[in-house]
Amino acid sequence: MVLSNKLIYGKNGFLEKRITNDMGECVTTYTYNEAGFLTSDHQVGEYTEMGADKPEKVDVKNTYKYKGIDDHGNWTRRETVPADDTEEPIRVVRSIIYYD
DSSP, rough: OEEEEEEEEEEEEEEEEEESSSEEEEEEEEEEEETTTTEEEEEEEEEOOOOOOOOEEEEEEEEEEEEOOTSSSSSEEEEESSSSTTTEEEEEEEOOOOOO
């Protein structure tokens, strides 16, 4: 088993796509807003668990909503909303310390 990751960056320097090969291939595509914040990721592909007879399909999408931006333009509160309605949103709060 060989694990490999291929990262593809766009002209703006942001990660646009990650291709992972680990017991199958998954491609994750990333989108950003004009402020450069991640707005969604979408992972599509398949993988085979050890001992499984056939690969399992993967299709996972998350949307990111920013609930707090500080005076420096950095996000301080973010909510990750899975496309699967059975899961609750994940709320993240972060503190950034600025030095003069």
